[in-house]
Amino acid sequence: QSVLTQPPSVSGAPGQRVTISCTGSSSNIGAGYDVHWYQQLPGTAPKLLIYGNTNRPSGVPDRFSGSKSGTSASLAITGLQAEDEADYYCQSFDSSLSGVVFGGGTKLTVL
Amino acid sequence: EVQLVESGGGLVQPGGSLRLSCAASGFTFSSYWMTWVRQAPGKGLEWVANIDLDGSQKYYVASVKGRFTISRDNAKNSLYLQMNSLRAEDTAVYYCARDLLYSGSYWVEDAFDIWGQGTMVTVSS
Numbered sequence: 001q002s003v004l005t006q007p008p009s010v011s012g013a014p015g016q017r018v019t020i021s022c023t024g025s026s027s028n029i030g031a032g033y034d035v036h037w038y039q040q041l042p043g044t045a046p047k048l049l050i051y052g053n054t055n056r057p058s059g060v061p062d063r064f065s066g067s068k069s070g071t072s073a074s075l076a077i078t079g080l081q082a083e084d085e086a087d088y089y090c091q092s093f094d095s096s097l098s099g100v101v102f103g104g105g106t107k108l109t110v111l
Numbered sequence: 112e113v114q115l116v117e118s119g120g121g122l123v124q125p126g127g128s129l130r131l132s133c134a135a136s137g138f139t140f141s142s143y144w145m146t147w148v149r150q151a152p153g154k155g156l157e158w159v160a161n162i163d164l165d166g167s168q169k170y171y172v173a174s175v176k177g178r179f180t181i182s183r184d185n186a187k188n189s190l191y192l193q194m195n196s197l198r199a200e201d202t203a204v205y206y207c208a209r210d211l212l213y214s215g216s217y218w219v220e221d222a223f224d225i226w227g228q229g230t231m232v233t234v235s236s
Contacts, residue, residue, distance in 0.1 A: 002155065032217035038156070045206055045229055046148075046156065051222040052215060089156050093221060099172055100146075100158035100221050 003028060003094050004103035011109040012080045020106045022073045022090030028101060030071035033093040037066055037075045040087045040105075049088070050075060077108070085110045113137035113225055115207050120230030127197050127234070133190040133207030133227055141165075141185040144210035146223055147192050149203035149232075157203075160192065161210060161221070175201075197234045204229040 005023040012018040022035060029035055037050040048057050050066035053073065065076045073092075077084055090103040119131040133145070146161040160171045160181040169181050180193040190207050208223035 032215075034215045034218075034220045034222070036220075036222040038223075040156075045226040046223075047226070048222060048224045051211065051224070052213070052220065057224060091156075091158075091222070093218065097173070099170060100161070102156040102158065105155040 002104040003097065003101040004090050004092060006088075006090060006103040006106045008104070009107045009109065011111055012077075013111045014080055014082065016080045017076065017078045018080060018108065019077075020075045020088050020090075020108070022075070022103050024071050024073075024092060024094075026071065027096040028071075028092045028094040029068065029073060031095055033095075035066065035068050035073035036091045037064075038089045038091065040089065042086070046089065080110055082110050084108060115209065115225055115227035117205065117207055117227040117230040120205065120232045122233045122235065123197055124236050125198060125234055128193070128195045129197065129232060131192040131194070131205055131207075131230060131232070133192075135188045135190065135209075138209070138225075140183075140188040144212045144221075145181075145183060145190045146208045146210050146221070147181060147190075148206045148208055148223070148226075149201075150206070150229075151200075151203040154203075159205070162190070194232070197232075199234050202232060202234050204231050 038046040039049045040046045053068040094101045147159040162181045178196045182191045206229045207227045209225040211222045
């Protein structure tokens with residue numbers, strides 16, 4: 001069981017908006033640690049998508065956005081495209097475990 | 112081009128050892144904390160260890176403490192992971208990654224902005 005909880009899967013049609021949740025606790029997200037998001041396309045290494053809850057690295061389309069509130073965070077993808085089909089992971093730090101923690105991952109299917 | 116290239120993976124028997132390497136290029140290696148992250152077949156990402164700029168601070172996930180050692184050679188722009196007493200559950204793709212390590216609103220934060228392509232480690236008899 002991952003310290004950060006994500007839905008195993010989400011889906012949406014091209015052009016639609018989808019959100020992926022990441023639920024933590026008072027020892028990680030709720031303690032004020034930032035949440036970061038990664039996209040992993042099939043057979044490739046993860047890619048940083050959002051860092052510091054809401055910031056996009058250079059080159060990441062503005063269709064991707066992040067938010068954080070309390071002990072949870074969310075990744076939103078608007079204008080869904082076939083190329084967005086991938087696994088998405090949230091990441092933070094946990095003070096009880098004294099280490100970096102990842103969510104279990106969410107598989108996005110574009111219908 | 113900013114790049115990380117892992118090597119050293121392979122098949123090893125339970126109880127055996129393996130040393131992974133990660134060659135960095137295109138950025139000032141000595142200015143960044145570095146990290147190892149692994150992914151078991153069909154599973155999610157798991158942080159393994161990270162190391163500070165000069166190798167004086169090292170942190171590990173509980174499951175590898177005492178068995179794995181992270182190190183770096185800034186003169187060679189290289190990161191290493193020495194893995195001893197390997198177990199079947201260590202079977203995974205191992206990625207090295209660059210740590211942004213920035214100051215957030217409350218804490219110093221870890222986010223991994225550059226990743227290598229990964230190297231596969233299989234522990235089996």
